[in-house]
Amino acid sequence: MEKGPVNHLCPGGGSPCDGSGFRCRRGRRKKRAPGRFALSCAGGRRRHDCLFLFRSYFKNGRGGGGDSNVEKSQNRAQAEGDMTGIKDRTLWIINHHAGGPGRHESFARELESRGWRVRLFASSFIHNLFLELKDYRPGSMHLMEKLRGVDRVWIKTPPYRGNGLSRLLNHLAFAWRVTGVGLKLEPPGAIIGSSAHLFTGLAAYLLARKHRVPFIFEIRDIWPQSLIDIGAVHRLNPLAVGMGALEKFLYRKARLIISVLPGGGEHVAGLGIDRRKVVYIPNGVDLAWYDRCAREKSLTPEQAALFRKIKGSMVAVYAGAHGYANGLETVTGAAAILQRNGVRDVHIVLVGGGPCKARLVQAAREQGLANVTFLDPVEKSQVPAILKNADVCLFHLRNSRAYRFGLSSNKLFDYMAAARPLIAAVDIPPLPGFSRFGVHIPSDDPAALAGAILHMAGMPPEARRKMGLCARRYVERFHDVPVLADGLAEAVENL
Numbered sequence: 047m048e049k050g051p052v053n054h055l056c057p058g059g060g061s062p063c064d065g066s067g068f069r070c071r072r073g074r075r076k077k078r079a080p081g082r083f084a085l086s087c088a089g090g091r092r093r094h095d096c097l098f099l100f101r102s103y104f105k106n107g108r109g110g111g112g113d114s115n116v117e118k119s120q121n122r123a124q125a126e127g128d129m130t131g132i133k134d135r136t137l138w139i140i141n142h143h144a145g146g147p148g149r150h151e152s153f154a155r156e157l158e159s160r161g162w163r164v165r166l167f168a169s170s171f172i173h174n175l176f177l178e179l180k181d182y183r184p185g186s187m188h189l190m191e192k193l194r195g196v197d198r199v200w201i202k203t204p205p206y207r208g209n210g211l212s213r214l215l216n217h218l219a220f221a222w223r224v225t226g227v228g229l230k231l232e233p234p235g236a237i238i239g240s241s242a243h244l245f246t247g248l249a250a251y252l253l254a255r256k257h258r259v260p261f262i263f264e265i266r267d268i269w270p271q272s273l274i275d276i277g278a279v280h281r282l283n284p285l286a287v288g289m290g291a292l293e294k295f296l297y298r299k300a301r302l303i304i305s306v307l308p309g310g311g312e313h314v315a316g317l318g319i320d321r322r323k324v325v326y327i328p329n330g331v332d333l334a335w336y337d338r339c340a341r342e343k344s345l346t347p348e349q350a351a352l353f354r355k356i357k358g359s360m361v362a363v364y365a366g367a368h369g370y371a372n373g374l375e376t377v378t379g380a381a382a383i384l385q386r387n388g389v390r391d392v393h394i395v396l397v398g399g400g401p402c403k404a405r406l407v408q409a410a411r412e413q414g415l416a417n418v419t420f421l422d423p424v425e426k427s428q429v430p431a432i433l434k435n436a437d438v439c440l441f442h443l444r445n446s447r448a449y450r451f452g453l454s455s456n457k458l459f460d461y462m463a464a465a466r467p468l469i470a471a472v473d474i475p476p477l478p479g480f481s482r483f484g485v486h487i488p489s490d491d492p493a494a495l496a497g498a499i500l501h502m503a504g505m506p507p508e509a510r511r512k513m514g515l516c517a518r519r520y521v522e523r524f525h526d527v528p529v530l531a532d533g534l535a536e537a538v539e540n541l
Contacts, residue, residue, distance in 0.1 A: 132235035132260060132541055136163040138228070140250045141240040141264075142220050144168040145179060147194070147426045148456065149306075150240065152332040154196045156531040163197075165234070167227075169220050170200040175399060175423060176207055188227045199227060208401065209278070221245035225252055233257035236538055238304070239296075242267035244289055247296040260541045263300035265310050268451065269293065275448035276371060294319070301541050304534075309451030325537045330525030331459040340430035340464075352419055353435045356393040360503040362469070363436035365429050366457045368400035373444035375402075376471065378410050379492030380499060381418045387496075392417060392503050394440070397432060399423040433464035437510065438484070438502045442471040445489045449473060462521045467513035469498045483517040 137157065144150045145168050154164040170180040170189070180189050182202050189200040203219045206212035228237075228249070236259050239250025247263050254261035270289035273279045279286045297303060297319045304327050305311060311324040345353065353361070368374055374396065381394050394417060396406075403420070410418050424432065433439065439461035443449065453476045461468055468484030470476050471494070475486050485501060487494040502510065523529070 132538060134235045135161060135539075136165075136234040136236075137538065138165050138167065138234045138237045138250075138253070139240065140167040140224055140228075140238065140246055140253075142169050142217065142243060142246050143173050144240075145170065145172045147332075147335065149329055151194065151196050152335065152527040153531055153534060155194070156332075156527050157535060158195065160531075160535065162535070163234075165197045165199055165231075167199045167201060167224050169203045169216070171203050171205055171216065176205065178205065187223045199224075201227065217243045217245050221249040225249045228253040229256060233259055236260045236262055236541065238262040238264055240264040240266060242269055242272075244269055244292045244296060248292060251296060251299050260301040261299060262302045262304060262538065262541075263296050264304040264306070265314075266306050268307070268310070268313055268448075271313070272448040276444075276446050293317075297323075302537060304537070306454040307452045308454070313451050325533070327530055327533050327537070328454040328525065329456050329459060330527055330530045331456070331463045331521055332527040333463055333522060335527075336430050336460070336463045339427045340434060343428055343431040345431055345435070346428075349421060349432065352395070352421070356395075356419075359391050359393040360437045360499075361393050361395060361435060362438045362440050362499055362502070363395045363397065363433060364440040364442070365397040365424075365432060365460070368396070368398050368403035368406060370402060371444055371446070371448075372400070372402070373442055373490060374406055375409065376442055376490055376492050376495055377440060378406055378413075378415065378418060380495035381410070381415050382413050383492055383496040384499065385415060385417050389417075389500065389503075392499055394418045394499075395421060395432075395436075397421040397424060397429075429460055430464065433461065433466060436464065436466050437507075438499075439464065439466045439468050440471075441468055441476065442495070443473075443489055445473055459521050459525050462517035462525075465511075465514040465518040467502065467510045468517065469495070469502065471495050471498075477520070482513070483520065484513055 139150045139154060141150050144166055150166055150168075154166050157164050171178050180200050180202070182189055187202045189202075191198050191200070201220055201223050203216045203223070204212070206216045224246075234257070237250045237254040237257070239247040239261070241247060241264065250263070251261045270279065270286045270293065273289075274281045274286060281287075294317050297314055297317060300323065303310070303314060303319075303324045305314070305324055306327065306329050307313075308326060308328070310326065311321045314324050315321040344350075364374070364377060366372065377394060377396065384392055396418065397420075399422070407420050410420070421432075441455070441458055441461065443453075443455075449472065453472065453474070455476065458468070458470075458476055462483065468480075470480065470484060470486050471489045471491070472486075473489055477483070480486050485498045487498050
């Protein structure tokens with residue numbers, strides 16, 4: 047093998063390769079023509095991982111030889127959107143599941159009020175509800191509108207149910223179509239691609255590279271590690287291996303990595319990525335919006351009838367997804383223990399939907415649980431009105447290593463915004479000093495949860511009220527959207 051500057055390893059597994067087209071003896075490759083693209087080399091800064099990057103390389107006129115190493119590095123940085131700072135205060139946020147009010151809609155509205163121009167890209171097919179929100183013209187795959195003060199770009203994606211192949215196709219369709227739409231629009235100053243699934247991050251990276259603007263990758267769920275930790279996929283499954291490679295690729299290419307988890311930097315550093323690229327911006331709640339909904343929204347007739355019926359009981363409310371990770375069989379198990387022990391002044395209300403709800407309802411019916419009521423899913427704007435009728439709020443997550451990097455649950459902050467005390471059944475305390483806000487117990491333990499509910503029921507109402515007010519003050523200080531938007535704006539402006 048000829049000598050040359052060592053940049054990265056040859057995929058043949060032998061000696062280092064300089065990117066010139068030579069391989070070691072195991073690689074068995076002849077020298078390429080001068081100026082051609084060394085697709086065979088893997089790892090390092092010269093690798094181009096997809097056809098899009100390959101085409102852009104030649105389209106931008108860098109297929110010929112003769113450039114200096116400095117010029118090539120500058121060209122490569124430009125082509126990948128590695129710009130110094132942002133050119134203006136325009137921002138795209140791409141989040142497959144930002145279909146309703148939530149983190150990114152609130153950020154967009156807040157930044158708009160500060161003079162930014164923000165576009166929010168999302169699928170109009172709502173996960174968990176399996177509901178299509180929009181009507182598209184024949185042949186159209188996207189729709190633009192101004193909704194609740196935010197510029198929205200809706201992407202049409204195929205419907206699905208469950209977590210099978212149809213959901214994967216939905217993810218791929220979103221990434222493909224949002225890329226196609228984004229290529230036709232005027233470039234922003236920067237692009238954020240938000241997980242959970244990594245194809246959204248890939249779409250954001252490709253758009254950022256094409257538009258030559260900084261790419262920002264946001265971690266909300268650590269895929270594929272979270273899927274491995276909950277047992278949804280084996281670590282050696284080809285899908286997990288492929289997602290792991292894509293995850294590292296996106297971390298490397300991102301100018302900035304936003305983590306909603308306090309331990310996100312630790313995870314990124316464990317993959318060999320510079321931890322200094324990571325900024326922690328947790329989830330939170332838009333308190334101005336929340337309080338307005340609490341004032342203006344009212345209960346449905348069904349909900350109002352329920353709360354009139356159980357008036358006089360201590361009401362414990364869970365509002366959120368009924369999925370595997372939520373482990374709500376522990377909640378119904380606690381209700382069964384309370385009923386068997388003759389506790390009649392406690393009622394548990396579970397609001398929401400998800401793949402496990404039908405089984406939970408059937409189990410409660412078979413056990414004859416008179417102290418549990420299931421309510422249909424509601425719009426997020428309806429949640430504050432329901433939580434006003436709660437005495438305590440329930441938070442439960444199944445025991446899993448997936449939470450070892452910390453928690454940042456929107457549900458938790460909604461509860462705290464309602465100024466209600468909490469019972470958190472999860473392996474680690476959800477927040478520092480959580481005992482000020484409620485009771486923390488291990489997950490997956492119906493007896494412990496029943497005991498915590500009894501403890502709350504036995505507390506004087508004034509003591510519960512003080513816990514709730516303490517929780518509210520905490521989110522006002524650390525998790526209100528304007529506070530979090532300060533951190534986001536500063537991080538993006540300092541790119």
